[in-house]
């Protein structure tokens with residue numbers, strides 16, 4: 001029996017979570033798996049209900065759960081709040097609380113999606129990669145400041161990594177590669193940055209422990225170019241927080257819509273699953289949102305948190321069969337062509353499962 005904590009959040013979050021829940025219920029029925037679902041207030045909804053984007057009732061519920069499925073947070077309604085009190089603050093606190101240091105973002109360009117890819121289709125064909133991004137250290141968490149000196153402003157952000165922070169995420173990269181095509185690209189800027197020098201050293205030290213994995217070192221600027229030149233050469237990329245943030249947004253466009261991409265944030269205890277998109281307040285409540293990123297995030301949950309490989313495969317196969325049959329939400333259709341609603345897409349995938 002698995003207990004799943006749902007954090008629907010704001011904007012399109014509740015709509016896409018409802019569709020993922022539908023698909024999980026279908027998995028339970030088809031495979032005889034028992035799952036319970038409990039929803040908790042989070043983000044703007046947490047602020048409205050409890051005065052806190054990450055309320056105690058949510059933190060307590062998460063501690064009792066087997067895994068967490070998150071929609072998205074934020075929206076214009078809370079934009080006037082100071083940074084420290086905004087919905088987004090809840091996510092940073094949640095990630096730190098869970099210590100989810102490895103963020104996995106798979107990008108798969110299925111043949112039926114090639115026509116949405118901004119590249120020439122022959123370049124993106126066959127792309128099936130995972131970016132493993134370090135999520136809880138580096139420049140986003142370092143000391144920062146602003147001051148005036150010699151009559152002008154100066155500002156600084158510091159990037160710090162300890163050897164153990166690098167080692168644990170690099171191991172996640174190697175282990176991910178071992179389960180796939182066994183190619184690991186470690187992405188850094190070792191010709192300029194000291195943290196990258198340490199990163200590269202640690203990758204080199206760990207490589208002999210994974211003799212079946214072929215390791216390549218790549219500078220971030222070259223990686224960004226290669227991602228557009230020939231993305232199908234990549235299997236697993238492992239990189240630090242800032243580089244991973246930028247590289248994964250770049251790579252997500254290969255699959256045609258931001259609504260398509262799932263993610264898993266793995267740590268020592270309970271893991272967190274969410275689509276990479278935001279709360280999309282411009283389309284909330286209209287049935288226009290694409291729930292596939294969230295449905296695929298739920299599949300990652302089945303695989304990584306529960307070890308239910310066949311069930312995860314079934315969800316992924318169902319998604320691509322529905323796409324093959326020609327069904328699309330509005331973000332993936334050309335003007336003047338038919339689209340299905342968020343809820344219809346969820347039902348189609350659930351039936352296929």
Ligand code: ATP
Nearest residue numbers: 074258259277278279280281282283288289290331
């Ligand atoms: P955040 O800061 O929370 O990431 P954002 O403003 O960067 O939010 P999104 O909320 O992801 O961005 O929205 C960016 C654009 O993509 C919007 O036009 C939105 O409507 C669209 N979009 C995002 N997610 C989806 C989805 N699941 N289906 C369809 N369109 C989407």
Ligand code: MG
Nearest residue numbers: 276277278279
């Ligand atoms: Mg965004």
